Amino acid sequence: MLEIEGLSAHYGPVRALSEVNLKVEEGSITAILGANGAGKTTLLRVISGLVRASGGRVTAFGEDITAMPTDRIARSGVAHVPEGGGVIPELTVEENLRLGALWRPDRADRARALDEVLELFPPLAPRRSKAAGTLSGGERQMLAIGRGLMGRPRMLLLDEPSLGLAPLVAAKIMAVLRDLRADTGLTVLLVEQNARSALSISDYGFVLGLGEVVASDDAATLLADDQLRHAYLGF
Structure with missing residues (x-):
């Protein structure tokens, strides 16, 4: 459904992403995790065309969308719900x-x-x-x-959907995402700081640190990795 190869992005002289590689399987929920400033939001913005990559390639549905205009990316089946x-x-x-x-x-x-x-x-x-x-x-x-x-859309990009919400409300939204994927087969790329909540509904996860992928595995394995959780996920 989505393949990212050697993706880099900058804001002026500041590097936000560096040689990021990841794949998202069709019909999956994939969590993108990491601390503030790790590059999570920038990754979604590059995929949807709001920020231009300075290197690498983004392929969605078998088509190279790296330099595609934002409106064409949306029409191809990518919906981006930004933070807030x-x-x-x-x-x-x-x-x-x-x-x-x-x-x-x-x-x-x-x-x-x-x-x-x-x-x-x-x-x-x-x-x-x-x-x-x-x-x-x-x-x-x-x-x-x-x-x-x-x-x-065929793929939904969600940036911090639980930000600022009461725990019960956030849990309800996560449950809706899980049920939506089960009922429709929608592919979801989920950026979240609440790593425990995100991994509880995800199939796979990628952990970013300072713009680089520092770990990737199925959600259950990431949840069970105490050293990784303490170092990058904050719980």
């Missing part, structure tokens, strides 16, 4: 959701997608005509993920 969600508070819940599918020509399927998202996140249904700015933090995160799903 990025919902538009002045628009209603429904308007925010519809933005995620404006580029899709099938109006009937856009309506079906809207119904599916509201069913997936029940707290949003009674608030669909309310301004997004009136939602709680957890509801805003649900809205951001739902907007990403409106375009029926």
Whole structure:
């Protein structure tokens, strides 16, 4: 589904990623873990075209997307939900959701997608005509993920979906991601600082340290590695 080879990225003279290699299997949840400044967010931004790679290659669905414009990457089946969600508070819940599918020509399927998202996140249904700015933090995160799903992506990039949320709300969002993958086969690339929570629903994990992959293995093995957890994952 996704293959990254020798990927490097810079912000001016500052190196954010250095020779990163990783693969994401179709229908999997893959966690990208590491401390602040490890390069996790930059990795997602390079995949979705928001930051240009300074070296290496990104291949998605068998196609080289390294230099592809952001809108074409989205249309190819990659949806990126950034840290903080990025919902538009002045628009209603429904308007925010519809933005995620404006580029899709099938109006009937856009309506079906809207119904599916509201069913997936029940707290949003009674608030669909309310301004997004009136939602709680957890509801805003649900809205951001739902907007990403409106375009029926093949791969969902999620950046810190549990950031700032109460533990119970964060657990509910993680459960939705797990069930969504099981029900639809959606591929998820999940960036999280809460490593324990992310690994609990993931099949595989990569650990970044200062822009480099320092460890990779199946989720259960990473959870069981005490030395790695203490050094890089903070628990």
